[in-house]
Amino acid sequence: MQQEDKLKTISYSGIFLSCFADYSEKCIHATPEHVLVYLYSGEQIIEDRNKKIKLQAGDCAFIRRDHRLKMYKNSKGEDLYKGISLTFNRNVLRDFYSKMNKSEIPKGVKISDKTVFKLEPSPAIESLFQSLTPYFDSNIKPTEGVTHLKLLEGIYALLNSNELFYPILFDFAEPWKIDLLEFLNSNYMEELSMEQIASFTGRSLATFKRDFKKISNLTPQKWLIKKRLEMAYIKLKEEGRKVQGVYMEVGFKNPSHFSTAFKKQYGISPTEI
Template sequence: MVEIEKVRSINYSGVFMSCFAQHDTKSVEAIPNHSINYVCTGEQIIESGNERIMVGAGEAVFVRRNHRTKIYKHGKDGETYKGISLILDRNVLRNFYKTMDKSNIPKDIEMSDDNVMKIGRRADTRSLFESLTPYFDDNLKPTEAVAHLKSLEGIYALLNTSDIFYQILFDFADPWKIDLLEFLEDNYMDDLTMEDIARYTGRSLATFKRDFKKISSLSPQKWLIKRRLEAAFLLLQEPGKKVQEVYLEVGFKNPSHFSKAFKALYGYAPTEIKRDEV
């Protein structure tokens, strides 16, 4: 087995640098603030709903706040993946908006439904992120004032990219709650904690637990296990599917835990289904 190199990730006041080995690295993200992701080397693929957005070296992408994405990062052409994310804090955006000359805001802009927007290659965006790389390469922590200035530079870069960002960045309404059952059906195979699910669906942990009781008599943990077992049962009906493949595919980490839970639900071990196969 090839050993995967350790992930290197640094956070300086809302500016994140991530560096990964050649191997694919997957993360599930849904942060409460807007962000701009820039790829220095390698490649990033973002899954947003049914859409897959590829971001190559020198390109940037805007990700809307409270929107859940799956992000795959990997090296390319012999280079490791290196990317920087700039988080746009809501308080910074509020203060920016307060000082704006409102007469300069474009009129009649329709709110976009897009949650992920590829910015592509722009000189102002490239200049912003290239100015941040020395802080990570030399392990020199920027001051709070410098980090704040970089956030402002990021805001200006977005506003110069498209007028639609006036509507998006300065919309300070509270995030809406995502339908719990729909979210869980789409993501039950992922390795998510209860805190993750609460945050990704726009809830506090207490509100998530209270809302979940309205849709199931089971606890969230038991619901997830049952749903994974149901998916495993269907997969095991497929010719050629092996038990050791299925338990990982549906989100279990331990084969003995999977086998024990499967037998408790269905009355027989998962290997019983495959016994008649040659």
């Protein structure tokens, strides 16, 4: 997420994130680790494939790792967006699991295929996140010990809220890969770096480049430009759209760059269509 005057992100040990904004912020979010999000004020919309989950003040959601989501963080009336999230990395979860009494782990719990879980209100969740506000409203930095204890408190709160979190939190398999073409065809218009595409599809940058060579002779950058131009051609030719409304929609930021690239591929300028 970009640092801007109207968007402030504070991170302590990479664990707690607090965002404040007086405008709407859209971001594509990769979740390499499990995240627990709590909203103090404003509104947050999490878009997972064709589903939308809306969070308002007091709401909390668990986001599963190794998934790509779109998030919209909005102010609501005079209430600015303000949220905190806890990130549970694998080392913390492995350490927690190693110290558990295994006989107390529920048996036969089916692994859910959901990505985002909106949690029911509970005293455990409420007290956990309310205890974190002083660290973001002042310049006091929590110690490593405090941040670790808050993570453990978050794990206990999840496990006590629903037993389905046991197989999710303590699944230490490697991240899965998602289909590259499916991802690119769905997100060609987004401004993503190669590193982001690799991360969102569950790959290292080197693995992404190697896998991409198996599906195209073009570089990823050239493939994206070609795809954007093809979609622009369809919108202009078959849908009768105007150039001004198309170039940004397909992912170009500059109309002259769009026009030059379009003419190079199709031999005519987009206005001639």
